[in-house]
Amino acid sequence: MHSVRQIAEDIVQREGGFVNDPDDPGGATNFGVTIGTMRRLGVDVDQDGDVDINDVRRLTRPQAVDIFIRHYFEKPGIADLPGGVQASVFDMYVNAGSHAVRILQSLLNDMGASLAVDGQLGPATKAAADQAMQAAPHHFVDAYGIARRNYYYRLADKRPKSRKYAKRRDGGKGGWIRRAEEFMAEKYHFSSADHRKRTASWA
Helix, strand or coil: CHHHHHHHHHHHHCCCCCCCCCCCCCEEECCEEHHHHHHHHHCCCCCCCCHHHHHHHHCHHHHHHHHHHHHHHCCHHHCCCCCCHHHHHHHHHHHCCCCHHHHHHHHHCCCCCCCCCCCHHHHHHHHHHHHHHHCCCHHHHHHHHHHHHHHHHHHHCCCHHHHHHHHHCCEECCHHHHHHHHHCHHHHHCHHHHHHHHHHHHH
């Protein structure tokens, strides 16, 4: 299993550099860290007394890694989840905040738990995750990856401006879908035909 720092560095690599896409509700982003997050955490890179787009541009890769480890892995309690699912939940938390935990809680409820879907990794959620991992270690990890993929598709169903993140212009899988599938066994990946069928209504 990779260290948490290696997982965070992989996330930063996956997120890429500076972007300021008007269709992205997160606004200006660098290495996956949004301007909103930087303002909330007071990351004033240029030390000029405010956090603005210039600070986002100047954020370094090591700073982004540290932010993710501290605020997206340690603070939410992802370190207390079973090792096999940590990387996927961590990656999703960077991408979608507490929705990563809500997806996990909903999945665990589908598996027989009775959890509040509140986005908080409390003792009950951690215990249910441990039980699920013990009962079906490989299937549980894959099931979470599939649930992530379903979340992205449903989000794009509801928000047309976000569809470009799930479906490329040529109709192939967008970054969101490829990202979710990185954390599941290849046999559960959608074929090109599956993906095109799922997104046919977006045309």
